[in-house]
Amino acid sequence: MVKLAPLHLEQVTPFYTWLQDPEVIEYSLSTFQQLKTPQQIDQWFAATLAQANSLNLGIYLTETNALIGYAGLSGISTTNHAGEYFIFVGEKAQWGKGVGTAVTKQILQLAFTTHHLNRVMLTVSERNTGGLRAYAKAGFVVEGRLREAACRRGVFHDKIVMSVLKADWQLPGVAGC
Structure with missing residues (x-):
């Protein structure tokens, strides 16, 4: 169905269309509400890909x-073995x-x-059923x-705060810090 792979700067073009669609960005990052021009989107995309403590995959x-x-x-x-999950599906035909x-x-x-994390959290709009x-479904x-x-x-x-712990995920193996 889908695969994940690294994103590259030259792959910004679809975001121009996606971020201009109010329905697509309604429950997404608040930042998306402010990005209006290709130059603003380019700057956001480059900054996102440059973040050292993040994993950004297409x-x-x-x-x-x-x-x-x-x-x-x-x-x-890496100290707390934790991170925050995000997802953005821009192509409405795939919803x-x-x-x-x-x-x-x-x-x-x-x-x-x-990444040897113990906890992954997220926030989601209560309206995003x-x-x-x-x-x-993912735990x-x-x-x-x-x-x-x-x-x-x-x-x-x-916004609803949700999390999944390594132990909840039923990963066999080592526990602890």
Whole structure:
């Protein structure tokens, strides 16, 4: 269905279209609400790829190798063995096809095996029911609620805090710091 691979600066072009679609960015990074020009998007994309404590991977369709979004981990802490999961599927034609669940499971495998994390967390808009379902299917559990933490279309709504621990993920092997 999908594969993950590194993103490169020359792959910014699809983001120009995706970030101009209010429906695509509604539940995404607040930063996306402010990016309006190709130059702003270029600067954001370059800065994102340059972050040292992050894992930024493109989401590609296995059949066509088309870039449909990106996902990864930000704020990776080697001290705390933790990071924050993110996903952005820009191609609306791929929504509702299980891409979110498949990508989330792949990123968790990388987090717990390659990056040796113990905890991966995320925040998701309470209105993003598809995201909530995908994260729960991948093993995330609700930890709490950030009241009125997001404002979209002039309306405040809560964000849900979710996490998955290495032990919850049922990874056999070593536990502890």
